[in-house]
Amino acid sequence: MSDASADAPLGTPQARAFVGISGWVYPRWRREFYPKGxxxxxxxxxxxxxxxxxxxxxSFYALQKPASWERWRDAVPDAFVFAVKGPRFVTHIKRLRGIEAPLANFFASGVLALGGKLGPVLWQLPPTLAFDEGLLDDFLAQLPRTRADAAALAAGHDERMEGRSWFAVDPHDTSPQRHAVEVRHPSFETAAWTDLLARHRVASVVADTAGRYPRLTATTADFAYARLHGEEELYASGYDDASLDRWAEWAHTHRAAGRDVYIYFDNDAKVRAPFDAMALIARLAA
Incomplete structure (x- = not known):
């Protein structure tokens, strides 16, 4: 599996791989992944x-509190990175229209308290949202490109965030804020979408959805992002050795080109996600 384009944007020379799971609070994982007690x-x-x-x-379902973001930040190792799913209020309810305040509220909610452990923000579009170049161009243009930009955007939050906001970022912090978009409508299978993402330097998510939704493989940013929802059965089926080898090759190809990679297993229904992620990590370390 090699979806990396030779002329796609390049990232850092020492590219990294971040591999993990989508969410971590699953009762069915207890005593299978999480030990008893x-x-x-x-x-x-x-x-x-x-x-x-x-x-x-x-964060997709509701704005989280600053104390939660701080607690999660402090619970993980220094080199650990979180990707953060953008709110469905922006993508599914507002459907990307009139989102200035909701975007500001999201970045004011405390997500920036993750500091250096904040990775890409994932924007998952609903399957009923078709490609609209003008709408998407406007949405992508509003996304902050640096931590300082994100804090400046957060400062425009509305009254609902009074007393529950956190965006104390150095105004000179030019650390990049990455964004990735996962689409689910077939109309996005067009060069116009790929070109639009590349123009805004936003990653096109490679989504493995057992054939239910489009699988877009173009590289449009200086990093790559994949979400593995299940190869044969959505949210349930695992990844065998051959599949994991292909995803390891995909990661190696991007890293060789200088791109960081982010890969998340979302096949949680049968407790496959954490074990598949660990198996892929082992392959990438070999």
Missing amino acids: LRQADELAYASERLSSIEVNG
């Missing part, structure tokens, strides 16, 4: 010792 409060720390990244998906 482990406190729920310690599950993130346990997972972070075995993985190199996790997608925070609670």
